[in-house]
Amino acid sequence: MSNFDFNATSIKDITQTRLLTCLPDETMHDAAVKMAERNCSAILIVANDEIIGIWTERDVLKFDFSSPNARSTPVSEGMSSPVICVNENVSLEEVSLKFKKDGVRHYVVTDDHGKHQGIISQTDVIKKHNFEFFLVLKTAGSVLKPSPPLIQSTQSMAQASKLMHSSHSDAIRVEFPDESVGILTERDVVKALASLMLNPLVEDYASRNLVTVNEHESLYQAKKIMLQHGFRHLGVVDNKSNLIGIINLSDILAGFRSTYVEELKESLAQRDASLKESLKSLCLAKKIIDNTQEGVITTDKYVVIQTCNAGFTRITGYTEQEVVGKTPAIISSGRHDKNFYYAMWENINKQGFWQGEIWNRRKNGEIYPELLTITEIRDDETNEISNYAAIFSDISQLKNDEEEIKRLAFYDPLTDLPNRRLLNDRLTQELAIAGRSAKNGALLLIDLDHFKNINETLGHSAGDRVLVEVAYRLKICVRDCDTVARISSDEFVVILTELSEQIESACNEARHIAENLQQTICQVYSVMNHKLYISSSIGIAMYSENSGLPDDLLKQAGTAMYRAKDSGRNMLQFFQDSMQEAVMERMLIEKELRHALDEKQLSLYYQPQVDYEGNLIGAEALIRWNHPKKGFIPPDKFIPIAEECGLIQAVGAWVLEQAFIHLRQWDKQQVYLPHLAINISPRQFYHDDFIDILARLVKQYRISPTRVMLEFTEGLLMNDVDNAINKIKQLKKLGYTFSIDDFGTGYSSLSYLKHLPVDQLKIDKSFVEDITKNEDDAIFVGTIIAIAQHMNLDVVAEGVESKMELEFLKENGCLCFQGYYFSKPLPEEQFYEDWLKKAKH
Structure with a gap:
């Protein structure tokens, strides 16, 4: 038979010499914090360099969570004393018997002179024992004790600790509202005491999913699962997956002793007298071995x-x-x-x-x-x-499972592209290679323009399908030596390697590849019966032998990408040092704009819209920002930033509210403005509560929606024309009218105009200012007016600054004008005095 001589191994070999200690007057809370931080099951109380007691996880169960001052109780009041010691030369076999006899789980280890050398626990003994072969002979069900008590997850930790203490249980079952069963252990009670939470609940500390093993599995399998996962407890289920109990590491030791010490030694001592019983036991052991899941x-x-x-x-x-x-x-x-x-x-x-x-x-x-x-x-x-x-x-x-965990750690689960962590690794390698080879490389940061509109209108499942398709297109457009990664929702990164040694040639290669990627991304996407078009903004940062750290390069590419967005989107931009200054300014504007909303630095100006004789027929509400130190900041400088950082929702809602307040105020002053044009951003338009906000404003301020014209640019239609049309129709049912602002500056203007239920076209001032100088602009403006007349749409020309422009527009059929020739945008009070009070009613 086996000769596993556990008596040959002394506990000196496994003694933990790094002791966790505290003073007698330290609070139970402080002691629990130390135990939780070190993940220890006991702490020794020391006074004058002498160990006077021990406070274990079992002792913590006596703590009264319901008492508000209990945490400040000195640990000496709850410690066990005196501490039981054991000589360091005692064998593992002897100490395992002693644990069972004394009913404790910790001993202080001393040398032959009585000097303290460390501490040893039952867990230390179990981990050191090499008795796997014998644990195969014993099933998890054979060491099962009566099922531990059950507590609801919504009950308090005070109730839980009392239940564990009264039932002498080191762990109890926890039932959650969804009827799943978890576990609460002594260590969880220590963590609750270590926290500062008052009246903690069981659900705050219990482990929700209890790992289980079948009652017929071997104790070897049970021990393996515990040690692999760092558990000290394991649920035991029957063949119908019903939880029938919980075992711990102490039960494993008991199972070993029962199998090895008690059964084998007894069999050996009585083998001559009990040959028949020995054969029967061996037969049973063979059956167990034959039926275990492990190979033997x-x-x-x-x-x-x-x-x-x-x-x-x-x-x-x-x-x-x-x-x-x-x-x-x-x-x-x-x-x-x-x-x-x-x-x-x-x-x-x-x-x-x-x-x-x-x-x-x-x-x-x-x-x-x-x-x-x-x-x-x-x-x-x-x-x-x-x-x-x-x-x-x-x-x-x-x-x-390990490979899957590794994949999730380094790859984006949606697109299967490298994630930011793997990108940083590869970029670090490529920078090192570039430093040795003298070849140039490029980092491309690609952002999908207006991608959030897809998620907001069609849902995230549609957005995910677009992202997967974009990832596929990017991968087939680059070389094997290049890397494509996804680092956030709608941002991709491409590392281009082995470019020309000449920086000018390398830049041209990078530009050519970036343009090819843009063209590929722009191709139509068929998603959920919708045809979507997406453009992209690309920032390019070149790198060579002295390019710094990966994060620096990513920041440079990001800076260039935002410059590409500011240039009109669907653009690409190389990083330049001057861009960093612009980035800092942009960040400052974003920060100050948040304060501007709270500190009432924003105001509405109104620019009149008039007929040929100069009679007031409407106005446009224009936002202005009067900074206390910088003065007036132009809208074209802060509105794009508000779009990017998400503040446009708050800014847009403020504009709408102020406009309705002024309309109501003018009505009370018995002056009348026929209609007011208000600009709407794409993100504001597509937000779920946009229609609800407009409906509330009409009801709250008693303003007819027919007096409000909502202006939007053609960019609003870029992602989903069908959805835009449906939303416009819903608002028109409420009475609102619509105008396309800056008409002619967007994309495919005429292809969708006939389908849009709009009421007005607004000719951009960039065309108006050159109609008397540029024949092409004159023809284009005349065409816009003719198209509008043919489709029964009103036309407003903005940016009218001269008599010649006015006459040209009138001769071509335009009947509504807006511009400095008549008036610049005015504050509300001045607009009221100069225009509303003098207007014909």
């Missing part, structure tokens, strides 16, 4: 296979008849060299066992990983090696 083989001292169990056959595909009389080389994968096996057998010869991961081959040729433990067995009388036993489990699924 035994060999003679020459490593020739003598037996194998059903688990071996299930894992390898070989039957017992096929392997008996052969060596384990029959399942060798060929992946390990002679040095690997030499080190394995050297360890077995020195320590009596070896445990580790190894690759073997199934009968069908498939190579698989396994966790293998090999143990030598010595004859009791001669102490010579008589056999070897091997236990192994197939860890293919575990390896697959």
